[in-house]
Amino acid sequence: MDKEGYSLFLDETRNSEKKTSGIAGIAIKNDNISTMSEMLNDLKVALWPDLKQEDAKGIIFHVTDIVRSNIKFNKEYIIFRAKSNKDQLYAGLSEILEKNDMTVFGSMINLQSLGEKYKKAFDNYIADEMCMEEILNNYACFLKCHNATGKIVFESRSTDENDKSDRIFRKQFYKIITHGTKMYKAIELQEVIDGIEFIKKRDNNAGLQLADFVPYHFMRNFCGKSQQKENMFKTLKKKRYSGESTKGELLSNVFGMSYIK
Template sequence: MIKGGKYLLYLDECIFTDKNTRNKIYGIAGVAVHESQLYSMRKSLGDLKVKLWGTERKYGAAKNIILHSSEIRKAVVTNIPEYDIFKKKENIRKVFTGIDSIIEAQKLVVFGTVVDLNLLELKYKVAKGSSNYRGDSICLTEIINNYACFLKWHNATGHIVFESRASKSGAIADDKFRKQFYKIMTHGTTIYKGLDLQNTIIGMEFIKKQENEAGLQIADFTVQPFLMNFCGEKQTKPSIYRTLKKHRYSGAESFGEKDSKIFGVKYIK
């Protein structure tokens, strides 16, 4: 991993229903990439799209198609014209293998948190429905702690890029999440003071998936595998879980080692 300079942490969210308990499992996860690797990462994702659609669409049109993992898996029942190619399992395998290769080649570092929202309500007597807001707060706090730790060990500064939740009705979901981010950055955590965080993580922005940001599209593939593992379910094939597991931050200057469950992707039950 590269020292100095700036890292960007691309994050996405996902909610999953545990088949056994029917509990709502919520997670935020994504990948950190050094600024010097952005061009290479974006080019690699563009090349993957051209490889998938190059015979059907012009070069520019192929690169502008946006990858969404869950929609790719559901291509046989969705009505997305660009995703017709994913009615062939071979092409689903190609896209997941391609994302896996990008994570490996770029040595992207994985961060995240997963929490059982229903258990949160039950254990702490939280009013039903309000756990979604607390789930964001818990996940974001853990990720900020670990991302700051990573940045400090690499003598770098960082930025967070979160997939926008804005809809036609407005951007209130983004506003609430931004409020939580600034509260954490102002008041600090149980580990870092506010000033420590402010000197390390220099900001956060929201980008819509439609803007075709490569980092967010890769982050989209990272969340659900951890939610399924949290629930003890078998991974849906094709799966990139093994690679994601190896790339979790594990403290100091390492990733993929024994403390990955603490510093990389933390499970809160």
């Protein structure tokens, strides 16, 4: 019997003021990706009923600009100046997460407190590698418990002129896959994790747009900031992987979203 396939959509976040860094996102069965995409397009059409459907579907969700109703990112974001539209957005996104059985993974690191604790400098390069090792351990556990295999889909950080950021991150990923972790041997990771691909924000990928909301909410929590009045933090907390085949239970802060300080 063929194993099920999953995709884990990931995005990064930084907070220079708090000297924190993180990577987080959502895993979904590949069989559910088309339904997820259709539901996200339907949500956009509902939010912008005055636009042609194709124009509405072409709008890309970006959480930090939605929070600010930043019309410089997209003039259509003016609708998010109304609380009711933000509420509709978060309710719609929460429904997509529920109906497509998505699972949250991630890791956040405080570079300053970690550096003080271990008497060394921690930069974003080290933080990325530490976050990815945490996530790959937990994603591999999830895949093994679901008798599945899965890939990583990361939002590209490259520009039209330079793809150095993606090449560095790809190197970090394959370093872990090649050498293994303290938890899994390399061969054990390779049995369940298929690889990594990079997709640009402008490609309007549904999985990456949903994943964009995950690091934002958890980074605010990690830094001790209150959530915005309109948010989906409670929904995302319930979706954290918590070991075996469970979500949102006691060990969610170990298997789902780890905080490293």
